[in-house]
Amino acid sequence: MAKTVKSKYLSENEQKTIRRWIPIMIKQKSRTEEQKENRAKTFLKLRYKILGSGKTRIVYDLKNGYVLKIAISRRGLRSNQREYDIYTRCSRRMRRYLCPVMEHGHGWIIMKKLKRRAVLSDKDEMTLSKIRNRFLKEKIVARSLREKNLARYKKRFVVIDYGSFRFINQYAEEA
Numbered sequence: 001m002a003k004t005v006k007s008k009y010l011s012e013n014e015q016k017t018i019r020r021w022i023p024i025m026i027k028q029k030s031r032t033e034e035q036k037e038n039r040a041k042t043f044l045k046l047r048y049k050i051l052g053s054g055k056t057r058i059v060y061d062l063k064n065g066y067v068l069k070i071a072i073s074r075r076g077l078r079s080n081q082r083e084y085d086i087y088t089r090c091s092r093r094m095r096r097y098l099c100p101v102m103e104h105g106h107g108w109i110i111m112k113k114l115k116r117r118a119v120l121s122d123k124d125e126m127t128l129s130k131i132r133n134r135f136l137k138e139k140i141v142a143r144s145l146r147e148k149n150l151a152r153y154k155k156r157f158v159v160i161d162y163g164s165f166r167f168i169n170q171y172a173e174e175a
Contacts, residue, residue, distance in 0.1 A: 005105040009062055015105065017044055018070060022107040025072060040072040056163070061113065071107045079163025080109040086140060086165050094138050097131055099151070099160040114151035114160050124157075131157060139168040 007015060021043050028039065037053045048060035051067060056076030060068040071077045084104040087095060103110040120128070128145055135142040142165055149161040159165075 005103060007103055007105070007110075009064070009066060009103060009110050010068070010105075010108075014046060015108075017046070018108050019106065022071070022077070025107075026074060026077075036072045040070065044070065062110070065113050066102055066110050067113045069109050069111065076163075077107060080104065080107065082165060083109055083111070083161075083163050086162060086167070089167075090135075090138055090140060094134060094140070097134075097157065097159060098162060099158055111160070114153050114158055116148065116151050116160065120147050120150075127157065135165070136168075141166045141168060 005015070010018075021040065024043065025036075025040065028036070031039070033053075033055050037058060040058055041050070044058075046060055046068075048062055048068065051059045051061045053059065053072070056073045056079050057069045057071055060070070062068055069076075069080060069083075071080055081104075084101055087098050087101040090098070099114055100112045101109060102112065128150075132142045132145055142159070142162070144161070144164040145159065149159055151158050151160050
């Protein structure tokens, strides 16, 4: 059984619901993204507004400046864990390019809420290339470094979805 995290953001009942959801999610047969999302919404019934969802996770607005990402697939579990690992293990210098992780539990992660950036210019693409190279120097492969995963915060790019990033030693093992 997953360890309970003392959360500043989630009630004990919300954590309990997520803990009950994870084994169900793991057992579900391959389904379409829409079916996975609908099943998760139906089961979780959280009181928060859904900001969006993708192939692997649903993102809820906690209405306090933070978001809650809940896994809806095994890959979502790995993405949450990877975001936590990368944020906590990278240097302080590189952490400024990553959306801050506030809390993490089995199947969920809470991060600062940042607004996405709309369109990238040619200059922005060059900046992203430099950021990608900085991550590489720290042995982190910054995969999916693209518009939909970026926000602007204090005049710099911040990656809001870095669940596909990899440490180079992991990248070699998982590739």
